[in-house]
Amino acid sequence: MSDQDLIIHDLHVAPVANPDHEILKGIELTVGNGEVHAIMGPNGSGKTTLAYALMGHPAYIVRSGEVLWKGHDLLKLSADKRARLGMFLAFQYPMAIPGLSVASFLRSAINARRAGLNPDPNVDPTDAYRGGIPMGEFRKLVREKMALLKMDESIAARYVNEGFSGGEKKRLEMLQMAVLEPEMAILDETDSGLDIDALRIVAEGVNAMLNPNMGVLVITHYQRLLNYITPDTVHVLAAGRIITSGGKDLALRLEEEGYAPILAEAGLEGEIGDEAPEAAVPAMEAAH
Ligand SMILES: Nc1ncnc2c1ncn2[C@@H]1O[C@H](COP(=O)(O)OP(=O)(O)O)[C@@H](O)[C@H]1O
Numbered sequence: 001m002s003d004q005d006l007i008i009h010d011l012h013v014a015p016v017a018n019p020d021h022e023i024l025k026g027i028e029l030t031v032g033n034g035e036v037h038a039i040m041g042p043n044g045s046g047k048t049t050l051a052y053a054l055m056g057h058p059a060y061i062v063r064s065g066e067v068l069w070k071g072h073d074l075l076k077l078s079a080d081k082r083a084r085l086g087m088f089l090a091f092q093y094p095m096a097i098p099g100l101s102v103a104s105f106l107r108s109a110i111n112a113r114r115a116g117l118n119p120d121p122n123v124d125p126t127d128a129y130r131g132g133i134p135m136g137e138f139r140k141l142v143r144e145k146m147a148l149l150k151m152d153e154s155i156a157a158r159y160v161n162e163g164f165s166g167g168e169k170k171r172l173e174m175l176q177m178a179v180l181e182p183e184m185a186i187l188d189e190t191d192s193g194l195d196i197d198a199l200r201i202v203a204e205g206v207n208a209m210l211n212p213n214m215g216v217l218v219i220t221h222y223q224r225l226l227n228y229i230t231p232d233t234v235h236v237l238a239a240g241r242i243i244t245s246g247g248k249d250l251a252l253r254l255e256e257e258g259y260a261p262i263l264a265e266a267g268l269e270g271e272i273g274d275e276a277p278e279a280a281v282p283a284m285e286a287a288h
């Protein structure tokens with residue numbers, strides 16, 4: 001165990017809107033430095049809640065438990081500080097930000113990350129001469145990463161996620177990850193909304209970014225993404241807890257049998273959640 005590990009201990013989380021109703025009821029999980037862990041679970045089991053709680057989303061309250069990473073009590077830090085520290089979340093449903101171009105957004109994000117956890121007052125990352133990323137270097141970096149993800153460069157001038165297809169939104173999430181070079185990346189259903197070719201391109205992009213200093217938490221309902229991104233460990237989240245963990249074979253078993261048998265083994269027969277999650281995606285995206 002090192003302080004580079006992400007250590008989640010007995011984490012209980014409720015939505016601010018209903019603080020007495022815990023969604024997460026005691027998560028135990030350690031992601032070692034540079035390890036890839038997958039979290040699988042039925043719809044509504046709390047996967048996104050876990051991602052949001054780790055990133056510091058204001059709509060969720062941590063009722064108890066702790067999260068340690070890089071020597072910090074993560075739960076005491078605001079979301080932007082967690083990001084500056086190297087934590088990254090690729091959203092399941094990325095939001096549109098009309099009026100903000102992809103290029104400005106990425107550049108501001110890179111500069112904020114460069115400023116670090118405790119910004120030095122002598123460094124002004126909006127100024128290329130005082131610690132900010134110079135324009136030439138920024139363009140080169142973004143071009144290189146767009147090529148990796150087979151993205152059209154014209155996307156840089158468009159507003160963030162405004163009028164983007166499902167696949168474009170997911171690729172933009174991966175582009176952000178590529179330029180920010182996180183040390184802990186949480187990918188919340190990055191595979192949903194992608195056809196099989198886009199899935200392969202995105203997965204290859206993620207694989208190209210993998211390095212010994214980047215831990216990854218791949219959240220997914222299906223095992224198909226794990227055909228491309230090989231996890232060190234697979235966990236099953238149900239009813240707000242990790243009910244079992246295993247290797248890649250656990251994901252294959254879920255694909256073959258569905259969630260019902262594994263939930264039954266854990267004494268959770270009634271926890272199947274809503275099935276046909278893929279069919280629910282377009283309706284939910286349309287609602288945004
Ligand atoms: N902000 C919230 N307010 C109220 N209920 C929520 C909120 N976020 C999630 N929930 C509920 O918590 C449960 C888990 O949701 P979620 O974490 O999105 O699951 P998953 O990502 O595994 O599908 C669901 O029943 C959902 O309706």
Ligand SMILES: [Mg+2]
Pocket residue numbers: 047048049092188189
């Ligand atoms: Mg979710």
